[in-house]
Amino acid sequence: MSDETGSTAPSRRSLLGWGGAGLALGAVAAGGTVAALNTGDETAPVASAGAAVPFHGVHQAGIATAVQDRLHFAAFDVTTKDREALVALLKDWTAAAARMTAGQAVGEGAYGGLAEAPPDDTGEALGLKPSRLTLTIGFGPSLFDKGRFGLEGVRPAALVDLPAFPGDNLDKTRSGGDLCVQACADDPQVAVHAIRNLARIGFGKVAVRWSQLGFGKTSSTTPDAQTPRNMMGFKDGTRNISGKDTAELDQHVWVSGKDGPQWLAGGSYLVARRIRMNIETWDRTPLKEQEDIFGRDKGEGAAVGKAKERDEPFLPAMLPTAHVRLAHPDSNGGAKMLRRGYSFTDGTDGLGRLDAGLFFLAYQRDIHKGFVPVQRSLAGSDVLNEYIQHVGSALFAVPPGVRDKDDWWGRALFSQRNS
Numbered sequence: 001m002s003d004e005t006g007s008t009a010p011s012r013r014s015l016l017g018w019g020g021a022g023l024a025l026g027a028v029a030a031g032g033t034v035a036a037l038n039t040g041d042e043t044a045p046v047a048s049a050g051a052a053v054p055f056h057g058v059h060q061a062g063i064a065t066a067v068q069d070r071l072h073f074a075a076f077d078v079t080t081k082d083r084e085a086l087v088a089l090l091k092d093w094t095a096a097a098a099r100m101t102a103g104q105a106v107g108e109g110a111y112g113g114l115a116e117a118p119p120d121d122t123g124e125a126l127g128l129k130p131s132r133l134t135l136t137i138g139f140g141p142s143l144f145d146k147g148r149f150g151l152e153g154v155r156p157a158a159l160v161d162l163p164a165f166p167g168d169n170l171d172k173t174r175s176g177g178d179l180c181v182q183a184c185a186d187d188p189q190v191a192v193h194a195i196r197n198l199a200r201i202g203f204g205k206v207a208v209r210w211s212q213l214g215f216g217k218t219s220s221t222t223p224d225a226q227t228p229r230n231m232m233g234f235k236d237g238t239r240n241i242s243g244k245d246t247a248e249l250d251q252h253v254w255v256s257g258k259d260g261p262q263w264l265a266g267g268s269y270l271v272a273r274r275i276r277m278n279i280e281t282w283d284r285t286p287l288k289e290q291e292d293i294f295g296r297d298k299g300e301g302a303a304v305g306k307a308k309e310r311d312e313p314f315l316p317a318m319l320p321t322a323h324v325r326l327a328h329p330d331s332n333g334g335a336k337m338l339r340r341g342y343s344f345t346d347g348t349d350g351l352g353r354l355d356a357g358l359f360f361l362a363y364q365r366d367i368h369k370g371f372v373p374v375q376r377s378l379a380g381s382d383v384l385n386e387y388i389q390h391v392g393s394a395l396f397a398v399p400p401g402v403r404d405k406d407d408w409w410g411r412a413l414f415s416q417r418n419s
Contacts, residue, residue, distance in 0.1 A: 338363045
């Protein structure tokens with residue numbers, strides 16, 4: 001295991017090179033068949049409910065990919081001051097991620113190796129299918145701070161802390177981070193296993209800053225599927241960008257080579273917001289008032305005055321403070337984001353109320369044309385603010401995909417230094 005100085009003590013992993021290039025990731029994985037190389041159509045049908053999603057591709061999986069049922073999201077602080085140690089960690093993480101998304105154990109696995117050494121894998125995913133696990137990494141603004149890793153000269157202009165919005169009550173212990181990893185899967189244990197093993201591999205170089213479990217996806221990238229519902233019982237994400245709509249993805253999600261530093265071309269920006277819902281108050285609100293607040297009916301999800309969920313809404317028919325009206329692209333200069341949010345319940349708040357709500361995740365090409373104007377509109381006038389509060393926030397630059405077995409997370413970024 002490497003320490004903060006980058007020196008390497010002999011270990012089974014270093015001696016046997018579990019992160020090396022000899023991994024047969026195109027072979028049949030335990031519990032599911034590994035799909036072909038991801039060439040951009042991340043929503044292609046999988047062979048079965050437990051099948052693997054391709055790890056390698058032009059874009060990272062877990063963005064346009066068909067949304068899975070469960071989430072484990074983690075933000076990390078980088079504790080090492082050694083650039084080469086961080087690079088080595090990203091390479092190790094990439095190798096481990098490629099194996100786990102294929103349904104394989106990390107390194108030599110959880111048993112059968114040297115009895116005198118800790119196993120390479122923690123073991124709780126043994127016997128489980130890949131469950132469409134995707135792992136998506138992002139880099140926070142603080143990673144580019146001057147004097148840390150020599151990245152200040154290649155920091156994207158858009159990668160700055162989000163502005164303060166009216167009504168925010170942000171908890172610093174649930175905000176920010178140098179790195180993030182989004183683990184999505186159809187089995188919660190598979191997602192938790194993935195984050196746990198990355199944290200274990202990173203011990204001494206990174207530390208978990210905060211994390212969030214999520215269930216009940218609240219958005220879909222597959223419009224032909226049923227729109228999921230949030231904790232308030234309403235369908236959420238009816239107008240979400242389709243993961244198969246390449247024109248919409250190019251326009252609103254993927255960063256172009258003309259947008260900023262070349263290392264980010266083919267990537268995206270991720271906004272993560274923990275939104276607490278006062279569900280006990282909401283549950284005592286009359287149905288008609290609930291529907292007026294959203295601008296949709298609760299059963300079908302149709303906009304005011306319409307019969308079907310996907311009928312084009314007539315915004316003037318809604319209250320000026322209705323959520324749908326304020327969030328609609330027509331009210332925000334055409335702004336769109338690809339959403340991958342999840343519901344959460346994290347015990348109680350100590351006052352007899354559930355700590356529950358929405359963990360909002362949105363990918364976009366330009367936050368100044370995406371999240372920022374939409375949130376300003378919502379924060380200023382949305383009557384739904386009486387029932388919700390933003391309590392956590394983070395922004396990350398999400399690099400493009402890992403092209404092949406010789407590539408690794410952040411390679412294009414760390415190949416550059418300040419001029």
